[in-house]
Every structure is written in C-alpha cells, then in structure tokens.
Amino acid sequence: MQYVDSITGATYSLGEPRWRGDSGGHVNLGPAPGLKRGDIDGSVNSLWRYRKALLVDAGSAVTMGEGWTPLVRAAWDGITVDLKLDFMMPTGSFKDRGMTVMVSYLKSRGVTEVLEDSSGNAGASLSAYCARAGMRCRVLVPESASYPKIAQIAACGADVVTIRGSRQDVADAALAMSRKIFYASHNWQPFFGEGTKTLAYELWEQLGFRTPDSVVMPVGYGANVLGCDRGFSELLRNREIQHMPRLYGVQAANCAPYFAAFRAGVEHFVPVPVSATVAEGIASSKPTRMREVLAPVRASGGEIVAVTEDEIVRALAGLAKRGFYVEPTSAAAAAGLSQLIARGAIRPGETTVLVLTGTGLKASESVGRLLGVGASTQ
Numbered sequence: 219m220q221y222v223d224s225i226t227g228a229t230y231s232l233g234e235p236r237w238r239g240d241s242g243g244h245v246n247l248g249p250a251p252g253l254k255r256g257d258i259d260g261s262v263n264s265l266w267r268y269r270k271a272l273l274v275d276a277g278s279a280v281t282m283g284e285g286w287t288p289l290v291r292a293a294w295d296g297i298t299v300d301l302k303l304d305f306m307m308p309t310g311s312f313k314d315r316g317m318t319v320m321v322s323y324l325k326s327r328g329v330t331e332v333l334e335d336s337s338g339n340a341g342a343s344l345s346a347y348c349a350r351a352g353m354r355c356r357v358l359v360p361e362s363a364s365y366p367k368i369a370q371i372a373a374c375g376a377d378v379v380t381i382r383g384s385r386q387d388v389a390d391a392a393l394a395m396s397r398k399i400f401y402a403s404h405n406w407q408p409f410f411g412e413g414t415k416t417l418a419y420e421l422w423e424q425l426g427f428r429t430p431d432s433v434v435m436p437v438g439y440g441a442n443v444l445g446c447d448r449g450f451s452e453l454l455r456n457r458e459i460q461h462m463p464r465l466y467g468v469q470a471a472n473c474a475p476y477f478a479a480f481r482a483g484v485e486h487f488v489p490v491p492v493s494a495t496v497a498e499g500i501a502s503s504k505p506t507r508m509r510e511v512l513a514p515v516r517a518s519g520g521e522i523v524a525v526t527e528d529e530i531v532r533a534l535a536g537l538a539k540r541g542f543y544v545e546p547t548s549a550a551a552a553a554g555l556s557q558l559i560a561r562g563a564i565r566p567g568e569t570t571v572l573v574l575t576g577t578g579l580k581a582s583e584s585v586g587r588l589l590g591v592g593a594s595t596q
C-alpha cells in the first residue's frame with residue numbers, strides 16, 4: 219500500500235507520513251483488501267472489530283472505544299428509517315471514527331506534534347486522541363466556533379488559536395503554519411478516510427450483513443461519503459454485498475459547492491456564493507476531494523441535495539421531538555431526507571439510513587435559540 223498523488227499519480231511510501239503530494243495536490247490510498255464477515259473480531263465493541271481491514275497495525279491503536287454506535291429505527295415523514303447514532307462517540311461526533319485511525323498511523327510513524335484546522339468537532343476529536351497518544355496538538359478554529367467546542371479542545375490539552383474570518387481563512391492560516399508542524403488535517407490526510415470507512419462496515423453488519431438501499435448524510439468536505447464509498451466498495455469486491463447503496467450527500471444551501479458542481483454535471487470545483495449557516499460543521503466552501511466525492515454519489519444513483527436554513531431548523535425540531543438531540547449540522551441531513559421523500563426519490567419499504575453525526579450537547583445555545591425553547595416560570 220502506498221500514497222497516490224491525486225494530480226500526478228506518483229506514489230509515496232507510507233513509511234514517511236505526509237498530508238499531500240509533491241505536486242501540492244492531495245494524496246489518496248490505493249484500494250485495500252477489506253475483509254469478509256469471518257474476519258470480524260466480535261469480541262471488540264468498537265470499530266477496531268474491523269482491524270483486519272484497517273491499514274494500521276492494531277497493536278499501535280490509539281483508541282477510546284469509538285464506533286459500533288447504535289442503529290435505531292424511527293419514523294420520518296411517513297417512512298421508516300434507520301438512524302445511525304454516530305454522535306454517540308467518545309468526543310460527541312463521528313470525527314472519532316477517522317481520528318482513531320489517523321492518530322494511530324501518525325503515532326506509529328513517530329509523529330509527536332500535529333496541527334489541525336477545524337470548525338470544532340475535528341479539533342475536539344484530534345485533541346482528545348492526541349491526549350490519549352501523548353502527542354502535542356495545535357488547533358486553529360474560526361472565531362465563530364461554539365464555545366463548548368473550544369473548551370473541549372483546550373481541556374484535552376491542545377493549544378487552541380482562534381482565527382478571524384471564514385472557515386476557509388482558518389484552513390489557509392493552517393496551511394501557512396504547516397511548514398513547522400505536521401499538518402494532520404483530516405480533510406487532507408487519507409488515514410482519516412480509512413477510519414470513516416468503518417461506517418459502511420457497521421451498517422452492513424448491523425443490518426444483518428445486508429446493504430441499505432440508501433445512506434443520507436451531511437456533506438462539508440465529504441468524509442462520510444468517502445468512507446461509505448471505500449467501505450462498501452471493499453465489501454462489494456469481496457462479494458459480501460451485491461450492490462452499492464445510493465449515496466445522498468446533503469449540504470446547506472448557503473454553502474453548497476458540491477451541490478453546484480453536481481447540478482452543473484461536473485466533478486471539479488466551481489466557485490459559488492457563500493453565506494453563513496447554522497450548520498457550522500458543513501460550512502466548507504472549498505472542499506479537497508471534489509471528484510472522489512461526486513463520482514461515487516453519481517455512480518450509486520444518489521445525489522447531492524441542498525437545504526435551506528428554515529428546513530434545517532424544522533428538521534432539528536423534528537429530531538429533538540423524537541428524542542434525538544443533535545447539532546444543526548446533523549439536522550441538515552434529516553432535512554435533505556425530507557426533500558428526497560417528498561420527491562419520491564426515497565420510498566417506503568426501502569432500507570434507508572440517516573447518519574446523525576454530532577451531538578446537540580455542544581450546541582445547546584444555538585439549538586435553544588433556533589427552536590425558541592426554554593423553561594417557563596411558575
């Protein structure tokens with residue numbers, strides 16, 4: 219296994235940790251062998267039950283019991299859906315799925331200090347896994363990041379720096395610092411995606427070794443789509459499943475570069491106007507892996523959907539009313555699901571998974587404000 223440069227096709231050894239190729243473009247990992255159902259270690263109640271399929275030595279695993287999250291049936295707009303509760307992770311978001319594998323890889327290669335930029339959850343996850351690994355960590359966040367996320371990052375020991383401007387300004391500031399500290403950006407370093415592929419494995423195992431018909435998930439950079447593509451493709455190659463699920467990626471209409479490219483029928487970045495969104499976790503105006511996300515979405519028969527701020531808030535309320543207290547970013551996916559059901563793209567009787575990526579507990583101030591809820595006085 220080697221890194222493959224996305225621009226030149228040059229290959230690089232995994233022995234030398236890197237976050238991009240000599241061309242300046244991102245690097246990907248070549249196809250991995252994956253596993254068959256007999257390879258699952260059922261005695262491990264975390265995503266490391268699939269360690270046979272992960273490209274890191276499980277002996278160097280930096281783990282906090284992440285993954286193997288519940289899959290819970292619920293009614294949504296007249297159909298039955300399976301909610302994947304990926305907000306039930308050690309740090310409260312799906313980012314732990316990728317971070318456990320990426321930090322395990324970096325530690326095994328002797329990296330002792332890392333840099334990351336994040337809207338909040340990735341930084342919180344990296345900070346926690348670095349604490350566990352005994353690595354130093356610096357995280358750049360937008361000034362607008364929610365305070366609970368900043369507190370969480372700092373409490374776990376990372377050096378947190380707020381940057382004025384947009385999410386893209388934060389990424390640019392991190393790039394500028396990357397000469398001095400290893401840039402462990404989960405949006406560049408492909409071992410993050412190696413971890414997120416376990417989403418596909420878990421859905422397959424939890425559904426009784428079957429493929430769902432559809433998976434609906436929020437998309438900023440697109441880690442969940444990339445993970446589903448990689449994981450389900452491995453299962454398909456190993457003849458453990460017969461077909462890929464339809465992959466549906468949901469963006470906030472206020473920040474929707476994937477939606478614009480999907481609509482335009484292209485697989486490269488097209489500039490789009492961007493404005494603020496309550497879905498802070500997907501407010502990514504210039505994603506890294508356009509083609510790698512758009513091609514599998516199209517090939518699967520899925521689509522990229524965009525939802526308005528009002529639709530997000532309505533879905534947030536609907537999830538909370540069912541007991542699922544998530545952050546607005548996660549509710550965006552549920553809003554996308556509502557559109558797909560209304561249009562008949564997703565139908566009753568199918569197996570539909572909705573991925574809920576982040577807990578509401580870090581976003582209570584905005585959730586309370588958006589839903590207009592609070593205590594009454596006697």
Ligand SMILES: *Cc1c(COP(=O)(O)O)cnc(C)c1O
Pocket residue numbers: 311312313339340436437438439440441442499500502545547548575576577
């Ligand atoms: C980071 C994040 C996302 C988006 O992940 P991408 O890889 O950027 O698509 C979705 N939901 C939550 C809660 C997140 O923290």
